[in-house]
Amino acid sequence: MSIRTLDDLLAEGVSGRRVLVRADLNVPLDKQTGDITDDGRIRAVLPTLSALTGAGAKVVVCSHLGRPKGAPDPQFSLGPVAGRLGELLGTRVHFATDTVGDAARSTVDALADGEVALLENLRFNAGETSKDDAERGAFADQLAAFGDAYVDDAFGAVHRKHASVHDVPARLPHVAGRLVLREVEVLSRLTGEPERPYVVVLGGSKVSDKLAVIEALLPTVDRLLIGGGMCFTFLKAQGHEVGSSLLEEEMVETCRNLLERSEGKIMLPVDVVAADAFAPDAAHDTVPADGIPSKRVGLDIGPETVAGFAAALKGARTIFWNGPMGVFEMPAFAHGTRGIAETIAKADAFTVVGGGDSAAAVRALGLDESSFGHISTGGGASLEYLEGKTLPGIAALEN
Ligand code: 3PG
Ligand code: MG
Numbered sequence: 001m002s003i004r005t006l007d008d009l010l011a012e013g014v015s016g017r018r019v020l021v022r023a024d025l026n027v028p029l030d031k032q033t034g035d036i037t038d039d040g041r042i043r044a045v046l047p048t049l050s051a052l053t054g055a056g057a058k059v060v061v062c063s064h065l066g067r068p069k070g071a072p073d074p075q076f077s078l079g080p081v082a083g084r085l086g087e088l089l090g091t092r093v094h095f096a097t098d099t100v101g102d103a104a105r106s107t108v109d110a111l112a113d114g115e116v117a118l119l120e121n122l123r124f125n126a127g128e129t130s131k132d133d134a135e136r137g138a139f140a141d142q143l144a145a146f147g148d149a150y151v152d153d154a155f156g157a158v159h160r161k162h163a164s165v166h167d168v169p170a171r172l173p174h175v176a177g178r179l180v181l182r183e184v185e186v187l188s189r190l191t192g193e194p195e196r197p198y199v200v201v202l203g204g205s206k207v208s209d210k211l212a213v214i215e216a217l218l219p220t221v222d223r224l225l226i227g228g229g230m231c232f233t234f235l236k237a238q239g240h241e242v243g244s245s246l247l248e249e250e251m252v253e254t255c256r257n258l259l260e261r262s263e264g265k266i267m268l269p270v271d272v273v274a275a276d277a278f279a280p281d282a283a284h285d286t287v288p289a290d291g292i293p294s295k296r297v298g299l300d301i302g303p304e305t306v307a308g309f310a311a312a313l314k315g316a317r318t319i320f321w322n323g324p325m326g327v328f329e330m331p332a333f334a335h336g337t338r339g340i341a342e343t344i345a346k347a348d349a350f351t352v353v354g355g356g357d358s359a360a361a362v363r364a365l366g367l368d369e370s371s372f373g374h375i376s377t378g379g380g381a382s383l384e385y386l387e388g389k390t391l392p393g394i395a396a397l398e399n
Contacts, residue, residue, distance in 0.1 A: 003397045004175040006048055009149055015056030016113050020147025021048065021177065022164045024156035024377060025063035025081045025118075028360060034080065038360040041156065042085055044377045048153045048177035049089060049116060058111040060146045061085075062099070062119045062164055063154065070126030072098075082118045093118050099125050100142035108146045119146075128163045140167035153177025155184075156356070156378040158393030159385075165393040176397050179377065184394065186352060186374040187385045195317035195350065196222055201309065201340060203228025204323025204357065207251045209383075213322075216387040218262055223316075225267045225309045227301040227325035227336060234259065234268050240290045243274065245298035267312055271302030273326065273333060280330040299333040300326025306339035313343050322354040322383060328361045338365050345371040354382035 009019070023045040028037045036042075045061075052059045066076040082095035094117040096107035107117045122128045127139025140163040144150070150172040152158070157165050158180065168174075176184075190198075200221045202210055207230040217224060226234055229246040236242050237255035259266055268289065274296035275284035286302040287293065301309075306325075313319060321344055325336035341362055344351050353359055354376040362369060369375055376382045384391060 003394075005181055006051060006151060006175055006177050009151065009173075009175045010051060010055050013055075014052060014149070017057055017148045018060060018108065018111070018146060019052050019057040019149050019151060020060045020062065020143065020168065020172065021045075021052070021151045022154045022157070022168070023061050023063045024154035025061075025078060025085070026065050026156060027081065028356070029080075034075070036080060036084055038363055039084055039088070040359055040363060040375070041356075041377050042081065042088060044179050045153050045177070046088055048151060048179060051178070052151070053089070053091070053114045053116060056113040058108075058113060059116045060108055060111070060119065061093075061116060062122055062143065064123045064128070064157065064162075064164075065121050066123075068121060068123045070123065070129065072120075072124045076121050076123070078118055078121050085116075085118060089116065091116065096120055100139070100146075104146070122162070122164050129160070130163070136163040136167050139163045140171055144168050144171035147172055150174040151177045152393055152397055153179045154393070155180045155376070156381050158378070158391045159381045159389070161392040166396050169396040170399070174397055180394075180397075182374075183376055183378060183382070184385075187376070187382060189350065190318065190320055190352060191386060191388065194220070197316045198318040198320075199223040199225065199313055199316040201225045201227070201313070201319070201321040201344070202323050203230065203325045203337070204355070205229035205246055207233045207248050207255060210323070211251070211254065212387050213383045214258060218258070218265060221265060223267060223312050224262070224265050225312055227269055227305065227309070227340070228323050230323070231269050231272075231301070232298055234266070235289055238268065241292060241294065242298065243292040243294050243296040245272075245274075245292065245296075267309065269301045269305040270308060271304045272298040273300035273302055273336070275299050275333070278327070280332060282332075284332060299330070301336035303335070303339075306336055309340055310343040313340075313347055316347060316349045319344055319347055319349050319351045320354060320386070321352070322358055322379070324357055324361050328365065334365065337361050341365060341367055352376060355379035
């Protein structure tokens with residue numbers, strides 16, 4: 001891979017130079033209070049930022065948060081993130097209340113060597129996500145004006161053809177940050193020659209999101225364990241009724257086809273926790289996967305499934321896990337995710353956790369992050385990497 005790295009940039013010397021860093025500070029926020037519920041993505045970018053400030057660069061950080069529609073929307077302000085970033089860095093972070101306007105310009109102009117600025121949410125500007133090259137390019141011009149060099153450390157966004165990811169690097173000397181490098185290094189171990197048995201655990205709500213990765217992984221993996229909301233479409237494809245569980249009716253045929261071609265590699269739940277309603281205090285019990293009552297909704301995999309999945313994971317030498325097994329945010333439906341996470345944490349294998357939700361689950365359940373080989377900051381990005389797709393953000397660094 002012919003990508004220049006942060007070390008190459010540091011070797012050139014960055015003292016007094018303005019370095020524009022694209023980070024993925026898209027952290028989950030509490031719906032009521034707006035508090036940051038998991039700061040993993042902020043912590044993940046600290047090594048790159050500290051290296052730059054330590055070398056005397058004027059560091060200009062930019063990121064998206066959530067999916068605002070190309071105009072300012074206070075609920076998606078990066079203001080609170082600036083505060084948390086400053087605490088973690090142990091230095092004040094100068095927050096610009098716009099992205100490329102007057103506030104941003106004066107904030108960047110006022111930076112002293114070794115100081116950090118954070119621009120307001122990139123997606124408050126329609127140019128960031130525009131499908132129109134010229135519109136994206138015009139926004140990229142404005143962003144690029146804030147840097148003498150560009151560092152991409154936003155692994156979670158490298159699969160997006162967005163101005164800050166895809167177009168800015170065409171305008172500035174560009175390198176990959178520490179996080180992007182580490183992520184690519186780890187994931188390439190999975191696409192290369194993973195040590196076997198190689199077992200993948202997939203969860204999360206939608207089959208349609210995971211279809212391409214299932215297709216790509218089937219020939220490579222030894223076992224593919226499927227839980228989470230997406231398992232119900234597979235159970236339906238096996239001919240079972242799933243009550244009012246999450247179901248993608250239009251995907252049933254595709255799932256049936258996948259099951260037929262999977263040579264028995266796909267393992268589905270044998271029992272599920274079925275509830276009266278989608279609520280933390282809903283009445284619930286464990287039922288066989290082929291006997292979900294018609295008015296019930298499946299919100300977790302059952303204990304027999306956890307045991308079966310654990311048996312399949314035992315002895316694995318490489319494990320990739322993406323997507324919770326149930327609604328882990330509600331304690332009553334967190335047992336499946338916890339069981340699988342604990343099994344993976346104990347496995348004598350190279351283990352990779354991919355995806356914002358699974359990474360957040362690991363931390364929310366109080367598990368020790370260091371018992372996993374790698375916790376990826378990218379959800380969609382890690383899946384598209386495993387699919388073998390060209391990632392616009394990585395391709396832009398290669399040029
Ligand atoms: C993510 O959360 O997956 C990344 O931050 C990318 O966000 P997006 O899916 O809104 O582009
Ligand atoms: Mg996403």
